[in-house]
Amino acid sequence: MAGPSTRVRVGTAAWSVLLAALALGPLLGALVPGGGHLLLRDAVTTPRSYLTDSALGLGEGAARAVPQDAVVATLSSVIDGGTLVVGILLLALAGAGIGAGAMIARLLDTTAAAPRVVAATVAIWNPYVAERLLQGHWSLLVGYAALPWTVVAAAALRRTVTVRGVAALVLCLGVAGLTPTGLLLNAVAAAVVVLAPGAPRRLPVGLVLAATALLSTPWSVPAFTSGAGAASDPAGVAAFAARAEPGLGTVGALAGLGGIWNADAVPSSRTTGWALVGTAALLAVAAAGVPALRRRRTPTVVAVTGLGLVAVLLTALAATPVGLDVGRWAADSVPGAGLLRDGQKWVALWMPGLALAAGAATLRFRWRAAVAATAIVVAALPDLAWGVGGALRPVHYPDDWARLAAAIGASERDVAVLPAGTFRQFAFSGDVPVLDPAPRWLDADVLQTGDLPVGGRLVSGEGDRARAVEQQLLSGRAPDPALGVGWVLLEVTSRGQVGRVDEAVAALDEVDVGPEFRLYRVPDAITPPPADRTAAVVAHLVWAGLTLAAAGIAASGALGSRRGRPGPR
Structure with missing residues (x-):
């Protein structure tokens, strides 16, 4: 018979899956064979993709989509690429909610269900998720979803460094490392947590840095070996800077987890005065939890919330004239700076702190407050429902695309x-x-x-x-x-x-x-010399090997701890 804590975890997971499914809506049709593919702005899925040089990060551009493209190319040989990506996206959104619930339980030392449910709702149902879905940044949302799990793993390392604890952190960083931004977001969060006062720091910090360096090799190695980290167009700094929203300004938009650079990739409610109402409602729920956070203040809680506030402030500063000048200099002078040009994505670091505060608001009143807080958070962004107002839907490629791929074949x-x-x-x-x-x-x-x-x-x-x-x-x-x-x-x-x-x-x-x-x-074209893939392949294998090994250790440890628990008396 399941104990109370198990029922709480299962309930939080079920709620998170429900919210994630509601957010994706009609796109879930792609999970069925022949159900179509995700094709929206930056998100492109196909029945099959391949391990080309570009997929390994060896093209002319900055390696922004590695190891993501290599993973999809490998796995799409056995499962349709559309099904694969939509399945990953569903797991990521649900995982964000489950992780937020686990984070609040660990950091606030509570077994209550209400704080977990509210934290999960905030982690899934917010403008950042909606805007990144509309922009097609599915793999960035994987890194976003890993943030609360990374906080939990880093907090565990503050108490004691064990093989299982290190494996948990490496697993979080590895999963987030599906994209360069995801890895960097989680590495920053982990470093800030282990650096917080009150615990040994040297070994945990060294582990975070070492894991980050090894897991970044799929994009750092091509940057050094193929020139893919060349300087970027400085015009991209202003183009991709955070954007103000109606009635909020830039700081207000970012504080509400909004403000993406593309005004066309926002839910309709964020283009009207409801942006102010929705943001105020979301922040009001979080503000209600501040007294509880102060009563349960620990170095980790301070680190998580402080990091989020600093992320909001720095992202806003990056959109000011001075910040834009600094960004242009970096784009023009620092190799690889183009990987960092989308300034608003860094406000993801605010999500764990926001979810923590919102969940803390229900510590005292439990379910009455939880129902009210959840309703407010969902109502603040009503058009995230059903595929962000129907914008997320599977498409069907004409048959000519398959004929084209067959005609070209494996071309050198x-x-x-x-x-x-x-x-x-x-x-x-x-x-x-x-x-x-x-x-x-x-x-x-x-x-x-x-x-x-x-x-x-x-x-x-x-x-x-x-x-x-x-x-x-x-x-x-x-x-x-x-x-x-x-x-x-x-x-x-x-x-x-x-x-x-x-x-x-x-x-x-x-x-x-x-x-x-x-x-x-082109009959007389000269076949270019093949790129030396050795370093890139080894880099991808390092990332995959570390991540899979960490997953195996973490899973075996979890199973062992469950078997070791005494049965009910």
Whole structure:
């Protein structure tokens, strides 16, 4: 018979899964075979993707999507890529809630269900989650979801350093390390917790730094070996800075976990005066818990809440003229700074502190307060429900995409694509621009400039060779054979600039793959020398090996502790 604490954990988990499912809504249809794929702004899923050089971080651009792309490429060989990503997203959102509940139980030393449920609600149901879903940042949400778990693991290391404790922390950092930002967010949170006064610091801090260094190798190694960490366009600093919301200003938007740079990737309620009402309601719930936090103040609680407040302040400062100047200098002078250009994502560090305070508000009144607090948090952002107002829904690729992939096959020569730019608008995916799916559909490296249109301006990417090929095609010239382009692909159903491409492909061999595309083979292209993948592959294996080993140790330890518990008397 399950004890009270088990029932509380199960109840919190069930509530978290319910909220996560409600937030994803119609997108859950992609979990069913043939149910479609996620294709929204930066989120691109395909039935299968491949371990191309770009997937390993060896392209011209900064390695922003590693080891994410390599993981999806590997696992999509056995499970549909759309099902895989949507399943990960569901687990991540539910995990954020379950982790927030575990964090409040550990840090506030409570077994009550009400604080866990409220903390879980805040962790899942907030503008940060809604905006990142709309922007398509599914893998960033994995790192976000790991934050409360990382706090719990780091807090355990403050008491005693054990193999299981170290494994738990490495597991959290490894899972979060699906993207560079996720790893850095969690590494900062772990470091701040173990550095808080009142406990030995040297060994825990060393462990955090060592784990971070090893788990970052999928993107740090390519930055050193392939030039992928080159300087970025300074224009991206202002373009990707945090944005003020109606009635709130920048600080207010960030304090409410909002303020993403893309004004088109926000729920409707955040574009009206309800942004002020919703933020005030969310912060009021958290403020109600401040007295309880003060009574149960510990170094860890202070560290978690203090880190969140500092994250809000620094993110807001980064959007000021002085902050933008510093960011432009870094983008222009510091290799790899382009990985950090999206300033608002760092406000994720405020979520654990906000959830902690909101849950603490119910310590005294329990379920009466919990019901009220939960209702307020959900009502503050009503349009997160059902796939953020229906924006998240699976799409179905035309059959021509599969024919295209089969025609190109496993090509050692690169693919040049038009229309110009990295975003597309297809009738089958709606009016919202999406990243070109070709790099993930094809078993070949697709040249991409990385240029991004943001707020009426163009932020240049790092793809110089892709830009040179694109300009040749637009000006009516066939690709230079020395550039290693073996294919020219025109995605004819997407709007965009194609220039004089008809002149450029006039002498090339056309391959019929259906009305969605015009595909041309470049017969005299020189096959480029293969990239040396050794270091990148080893780096990915280091990340995967550490993460899986940590998962095994943590799981065996958890099972052992359960078996060792005495039965009911």
